Amino acid sequence: MRELGIGLIGTGFMGRAHALAFRNVSAAFELPFTLRLAALADADPVRAQACATAWGFEQAYDDWQQLVDDPKVNLIAITTPNHLHYPMAMSAIRAGKAVYCEKPLAVNLEQANAMHLAAKNAGVVTRVGYNYQHNPIIGLARELILNGSLGEIICFQGEFSEDFMADPASPWSWRCEAEHAGGALADLGSHLLAMARHLLGTVEAVCADSQTVHRQRPATAGSLEPRNIAVDDQTHALLRFSSGARGTFSSSWLKHGYKNHLSFEISGTQGTLAFDQERLNELRLCRAGQDGFQRLLAGPNLPGYAAFSPAPGHQLGYNELKTLEVHELIMALAGHGQAGTDFEQAFEVERLATAIRLAARDQRWVSISEL
Numbered sequence: 001m002r003e004l005g006i007g008l009i010g011t012g013f014m015g016r017a018h019a020l021a022f023r024n025v026s027a028a029f030e031l032p033f034t035l036r037l038a039a040l041a042d043a044d045p046v047r048a049q050a051c052a053t054a055w056g057f058e059q060a061y062d063d064w065q066q067l068v069d070d071p072k073v074n075l076i077a078i079t080t081p082n083h084l085h086y087p088m089a090m091s092a093i094r095a096g097k098a099v100y101c102e103k104p105l106a107v108n109l110e111q112a113n114a115m116h117l118a119a120k121n122a123g124v125v126t127r128v129g130y131n132y133q134h135n136p137i138i139g140l141a142r143e144l145i146l147n148g149s150l151g152e153i154i155c156f157q158g159e160f161s162e163d164f165m166a167d168p169a170s171p172w173s174w175r176c177e178a179e180h181a182g183g184a185l186a187d188l189g190s191h192l193l194a195m196a197r198h199l200l201g202t203v204e205a206v207c208a209d210s211q212t213v214h215r216q217r218p219a220t221a222g223s224l225e226p227r228n229i230a231v232d233d234q235t236h237a238l239l240r241f242s243s244g245a246r247g248t249f250s251s252s253w254l255k256h257g258y259k260n261h262l263s264f265e266i267s268g269t270q271g272t273l274a275f276d277q278e279r280l281n282e283l284r285l286c287r288a289g290q291d292g293f294q295r296l297l298a299g300p301n302l303p304g305y306a307a308f309s310p311a312p313g314h315q316l317g318y319n320e321l322k323t324l325e326v327h328e329l330i331m332a333l334a335g336h337g338q339a340g341t342d343f344e345q346a347f348e349v350e351r352l353a354t355a356i357r358l359a360a361r362d363q364r365w366v367s368i369s370e371l
């Protein structure tokens, strides 16, 4: 069995999620590779060493370029703020290494385009962290759509809301800068756009409206120094899918009460299904003629679920979705399977997000083919 050396950059929220996934994936699945947690990098050297030790990585670096250059590393996981995805991924691709990059792919369409073309030309395997689509019950939703159980799909109503920026005293962070990240649309909306494409295919046109509600935030928690904010707090859009289906989209990080409300209702001529990531093991389904929705619970009959539990209704969590994503990536590296969002598809998500920004700026319908 061949060895696959993992290099992880970043040790924040997603760094830990990736570490958990890389550690757990070989317990959940039989893999074509032996995984070696070869190296970890973080700009903070103390944290890099502490996390490498705690999470079981052999080597710690405070310079990510050294991790990319490390010959023990074959696959590079990037979990840093969005503006660092481009230089890190491009360097990894130049070194001929596989790349697992967090979402969104980049901070502008030019970078996203260069990244997907470089990966294609180099022939390296890439994946982007659109983990929600690896949920087994999303697999069931997709199957119900594709096998015609809902009839002809006519409507998608999607929303991704959280409330972590709802308090105007929530401080500025890298997520509040267009050149570092890009607001609620980039942070949350990109997940929903990837999901809409995963379930219903391409979107051909959008119109949109974006708003920055809190135009200043404290520079740091509790500080009196204000920082100006220009990125969107909330964005709403209408979507026209290539299939003819119509849709609505919204993303907000101001909506009190919601912690991870990636949700959608999809209706067709023969039924409606509904999903909410806050209840990620459930799908609600109503077929034409029924008086209301039935609640379907995830179980080991759905691909992926049985890797974690043999019993239905025992529930998967966020970190299991990440492990499923890593599993698909490793299978792709072994030449088995295409599942998951690669750089090319993630570029298409960026194209859609860029069209929404343009539509909101110009207050008009924008055709995706314009970009």
Ligand SMILES: NC(=O)c1ccc[n+]([C@@H]2O[C@H](COP(=O)([O-])OP(=O)(O)OC[C@H]3O[C@@H](n4cnc5c(N)ncnc54)[C@H](O)[C@@H]3O)[C@@H](O)[C@H]2O)c1
Pocket (backbone or CB within 6 Å): 009, 010, 011, 012, 013, 014, 015, 041, 042, 043, 044, 064, 079, 080, 081, 082, 084, 102, 103, 104, 129, 130, 131, 187
């Ligand atoms: N897929 C998901 O569900 C999901 C959820 C949250 C965040 N994300 C994405 O993950 C990425 C990181 O978000 P986060 O919430 O983990 O951020 P975070 O701020 O918690 O962590 C960022 C990490 O990057 C490190 N870092 C910064 N600059 C660096 C450099 N030059 N070299 C090495 N390390 C550096 C920081 O020290 C920190 O450890 C973002 O792209 C975000 O959009 C994805």
